[in-house]
Amino acid sequence: MTSLFSRVVRAVKQLSSEVVVGAQCGSAVLRGAHVFTPGIIASPKYMKTGDVVSVFSDLEGKCTRGATSFQGKTAFVGNGVSEVERSSIFCSDKPAKGVGIRMVEPLYWSPSFDGVLPNLAFLQNLPSVVVGHVLGPRPGERILDMCAAPGGKTCHIAAIMGDQGEVVALDRIRNKIDRIRQNAQMLHLRSVKVYCFNSTQAVSSDPALQTEGPPFPPESFDRVLLDAPCSGLGQRPNMACTWSLKEICSYQPLQRNLFHAAVRLLKKGGVLVYSTCTVTLAENEEQVAWALKTFPCLTLQPQEPHIGGEGMPGAGLAPEQLRLLQRFSPELTWDQTQTTAPLHCRADKDTIGFFIAKFLKN
Numbered sequence: 001m002t003s004l005f006s007r008v009v010r011a012v013k014q015l016s017s018e019v020v021v022g023a024q025c026g027s028a029v030l031r032g033a034h035v036f037t038p039g040i041i042a043s044p045k046y047m048k049t050g051d052v053v054s055v056f057s058d059l060e061g062k063c064t065r066g067a068t069s070f071q072g073k074t075a076f077v078g079n080g081v082s083e084v085e086r087s088s089i090f091c092s093d094k095p096a097k098g099v100g101i102r103m104v105e106p107l108y109w110s111p112s113f114d115g116v117l118p119n120l121a122f123l124q125n126l127p128s129v130v131v132g133h134v135l136g137p138r139p140g141e142r143i144l145d146m147c148a149a150p151g152g153k154t155c156h157i158a159a160i161m162g163d164q165g166e167v168v169a170l171d172r173i174r175n176k177i178d179r180i181r182q183n184a185q186m187l188h189l190r191s192v193k194v195y196c197f198n199s200t201q202a203v204s205s206d207p208a209l210q211t212e213g214p215p216f217p218p219e220s221f222d223r224v225l226l227d228a229p230c231s232g233l234g235q236r237p238n239m240a241c242t243w244s245l246k247e248i249c250s251y252q253p254l255q256r257n258l259f260h261a262a263v264r265l266l267k268k269g270g271v272l273v274y275s276t277c278t279v280t281l282a283e284n285e286e287q288v289a290w291a292l293k294t295f296p297c298l299t300l301q302p303q304e305p306h307i308g309g310e311g312m313p314g315a316g317l318a319p320e321q322l323r324l325l326q327r328f329s330p331e332l333t334w335d336q337t338q339t340t341a342p343l344h345c346r347a348d349k350d351t352i353g354f355f356i357a358k359f360l361k362n
């Protein structure tokens, strides 16, 4: 497993020839991708193969497809060389595909790990790697990953266990399930069992029922990971925020329903890890305070490793409880990226926003 999220920002000069891409495409470029042709929304009128252009991300989604220029709100993401002519993007019957702009001067120098050691390495954000270790799975144990797709943490957990034991991976979205299987197969992990299932329903009403797949009898697992569906506000780079307040507020009740199932499925003496890739109090510290009140059998546990910051005040947790939580903040402080301080001193300052809580069921 590999973690790499350290990037170098560069001074890149903007050119007069401008290509506009969608915000998702722009974010991908900031993560090290080239511009794929379907992502191009506007280009200079006479753009041809070999032209050097500046690439801008359309932040509000207001650029008209096929435009030759755009005055709306954009963000510069770097310079590249066109591999297509304008006419093949906008005036062709065939669907546009392949690399459209090969980025030669991206704003961030973020090397691609595509196809690097595919059977041995799996790229994850630093906090996601931390989650697997905090869960602390041991060979021979039975682990439940309740919200598993695309399976990054599932595979890491199975790898930590030396592929000895069982890692049950559930996700409710059918077409995401194949990704978990593919990733486990690619890494030759046999201990991973994948099921498409709504984890809020994963506890069997018949405690005597013994089936291989879900629903499971209560107290079936040594450890449970609830890497919850969340508002994802810690994800970065993120150039276009399309969520409504209603949507952001919808996650707390869903996470609580999943939490109920998680606690029931965990054996006494077992470990539950709750994590999100968001920054809101409502989905993080408030959930911890709620869980401690709702499930008196749960106690907060220290985390190992603990390289993030502590929990945020405001949800009624005591200072010693906040110190047991791990928060990674997504904002980038430029002087900290330039510093020569060791990575672990900067770990919660140059990652995605993330939250981890570890509980023991007594």
Ligand SMILES: C[S@@+](CC[C@H](N)C(=O)[O-])C[C@H]1O[C@@H](n2cnc3c(N)ncnc32)[C@H](O)[C@@H]1O
Pocket: 128, 146, 147, 148, 149, 150, 151, 152, 153, 154, 170, 171, 172, 173, 176, 197, 198, 199, 200, 227, 228, 229, 230
């Ligand atoms: C944060 S992502 C999980 C990422 C994953 N743990 C990884 O490391 O690759 C949350 C996942 O929860 C799934 N999900 C949402 N509601 C669910 C439910 N009720 N039961 C099971 N999975 C659910 C989503 O489909 C999504 O794939």
